[in-house]
Amino acid sequence: MLNLQYSARTVSPLCNGHTRRDFLQIGALGLGGITLSQLLRAEAQAGGANSQGSSAGRKPGTKSVIMVYLVGGPPHQDMWDMKPDAPVEIAGPMRPAPSNVPGMEFCDLLPKLNQRADRLAVVRSIVDSQAGHDAHQCYTGRVPSKSAPAGGWPQFGSVVGKIQGPVEAAIPPFASLAYTTTHGPYNEPGPGFLGIGQSAFGALGDARQNMVLNGVTPERLGDRRNLLSSMDKLRRDFDRSGKLSGMDAICQQAFDILTSSKLADALDLSKEDPATVARYGTGNTKIMIDANGAPRVPQSFLLARRLVEAGCRVVTLNYSKWDWHGGLNAEGRANNSIFLREKEDFPIFDNGLACLLDDLKDRGLSDDVTVLVWGEFGRTPIISKQVGRDHWPRVNSCLLAGGGMRTGQIIGSTDRHGGEATSRPTKFGEIFATLYHNLGISPHATVTDLSGRPQYLVHDQAQAMKELI
Known part of the structure; x- marks a missing residue:
């Protein structure tokens, strides 16, 4: 199984000293407790996981x-x-x-x-x-x-x-x-x-293990996201360089990935037919x-x-x-x-x-x-x-x-x-x-x-x- 990671060519420090990868290490946001794997298991139990990664989940015409x-x-x-x-x-x-x-x-x-x-x-x-x-x-x-x-x-x-x-x-x-x-x-x-x-x-890499929600339920994740958005807006008011442009998209994608197993499943070859892998x-x-x-x-x-x-x-x-x-x-x-x-x-x-x-x-x-x-x-x-x-x-x-x-x-x-x-x-x-x-x-x-x-x-x-x- 290969793990998830934002490209190594995008991890150079931002103007505030953080890297793009830091923003995907959700644990660093102080969100504590429930892990991505727990979210994935919960979705699987609810019938949401696509065990074979088939094209059934792909929107027609894409x-x-x-x-x-x-x-x-x-x-x-x-x-x-x-x-x-x-x-x-x-x-x-x-x-x-x-x-x-x-x-x-x-x-x-x-x-x-x-x-x-x-x-x-x-x-x-x-x-x-x-x-x-x-x-x-x-x-x-x-x-x-x-x-x-x-x-x-x-x-x-x-x-x-x-x-x-x-x-x-x-x-x-x-x-x-x-x-x-x-x-x-x-x-x-x-x-x-x-x-x-x-x-x-x-x-490629180990970012899947870094996507951790520390001590909050998925329901409370939305409140934390709103708080983070407010803090980011305040920080942007002081940023005149424009270098933070795009961080909203990165954070949004991180939250979306945390609450869905679809991308993780696609990158998990253990969910593929072993004969196909071979x-x-x-x-x-x-x-x-x-x-x-x-x-x-x-x-x-x-x-x-x-x-x-x-x-x-x-x-x-x-x-x-x-x-x-x-x-x-x-x-x-x-x-x-x-x-x-x-x-x-x-x-x-x-x-x-x-x-x-x-x-x-x-x-x-x-x-x-x-x-x-x-x-x-x-x-x-x-x-x-x-x-x-x-x-x-x-x-x-x-x-x-x-x-x-x-x-x-x-x-x-x-x-x-x-x-x-x-x-x-x-x-x-x-x-x-x-x-x-x-x-x-x-x-x-x-x-x-x-x-x-x-x-x-x-x-x-x-x-x-x-x-x-």
């Missing part, structure tokens, strides 16, 4: 996005844009395998995705990737820049939360399953100018494949499905480490080649993502939930002397599924070496515009920045991709 960030940039030439006829120093040893869609082939180490190609769309020709190891563009659609508005660009989930709000009070509109990495730019950029009230609800496989949350990457944890795919079932509009997760430059041992022999890493990583990734696609289909959620998989850039066509592929921002790719999109197709193409786009050049903004469209949000809508200026949701007012919608 649209969601699961965004999977492959930390470090996956090798498109070895996954879903293979070049078997290229010279060996470009093609490498991996080979494509036939899928259930003629002409649509993935690596033979991805057999389950090949079997589900009719439910997938691959964009092979993203041309505006930035060159650094930075997740910012994958989460915001914007290149990291000093010209960003004050506060910075908000990430996709924060924008959706701001515009659409929660489906229901006890379920945050935006939840993150992303592990904190030691390389700062790999981490989610946060809510930017929208303020901390639109931060992701982080689903089917996804397991990973070690403590061990990073590389020191500054994310762990290889296929359970994240399962938790993402449970969160969108519960009503989250956007769920983000990061998965493994894909920056495979290769390496040589003391004798000059490759012992960390990209192809050894692919043989380790591809099958586990293939299985976890396939299980997610199957679960969404079996539960009738395929048309309502969009799945996006990508990294910050592509990899070099030529295999290096260290038996790796280096950074290549000139072309990138992504995998899309669900969302009522037209799947079973390849969009765009690259040259015979996989190094340049030769048709349908695509930009990040078009992918984000498509995601907003799938959620029922106009990509030409705006949100207001800290200066009061309206900002468009996508860069250059990009259009949703007509090939997909």
Whole structure:
């Protein structure tokens, strides 16, 4: 079972010395006595708990996005844009395998995705990737820049939360399953100018144990909430910085979560069918494949499905480490080649993502939930002397599924070496515009920045991709 925690990227001290997490440690508010677990048991006894986390509790018509960030940039030439006829120093040893869609082939180490190609769309020709190891563009659609508005660009989930709000009070509109990495730019950029009230609800850590009501009944919780609101209003009267903006939303969400078991149930894998948990496989949350990457944890795919079932509009997760430059041992022999890493990583990734696609289909959620998989850039066509592929921002790719999109197709193409786009050049903004469209949000809508200026949701007012919608 994984516990609840607000994202580690949102726990920096506020101007009064408290952190966002402090405000969710309700015991610190002096509310003493009844624990969250007691509340959960009481609701379960009343028949309110959803023991299997099924989509029965999800409001009909709710649209969601699961965004999977492959930390470090996956090798498109070895996954879903293979070049078997290229010279060996470009093609490498991996080979494509036939899928259930003629002409649509993935690596033979991805057999389950090949079997589900009719439910997938691959964009092979993203041309505006930035060159650094930075997740910012994958989460915001914007290149990291000093010209960003004050506060910075908000990430996709924060924008959706701001515009659409929660489906229901006890379920945050935006939840993150992303592990904190030691390389700062790999981490989610946060809510930017929208303020901390639109931060992701982080689903990792021990905050579930910290949600304690000390010595009051749920009936008295409302009185305590009113008292806290009055105190906060007084404090805001003295605050001229605006830094406390958003705290009302955080406190409100904390109280809502305390009085409902739905979010806790979604994150409790002991409530899932054990056969389903086993089917996804397991990973070690403590061990990073590389020191500054994310762990290889296929359970994240399962938790993402449970969160969108519960009503989250956007769920983000990061998965493994894909920056495979290769390496040589003391004798000059490759012992960390990209192809050894692919043989380790591809099958586990293939299985976890396939299980997610199957679960969404079996539960009738395929048309309502969009799945996006990508990294910050592509990899070099030529295999290096260290038996790796280096950074290549000139072309990138992504995998899309669900969302009522037209799947079973390849969009765009690259040259015979996989190094340049030769048709349908695509930009990040078009992918984000498509995601907003799938959620029922106009990509030409705006949100207001800290200066009061309206900002468009996508860069250059990009259009949703007509090939997909």
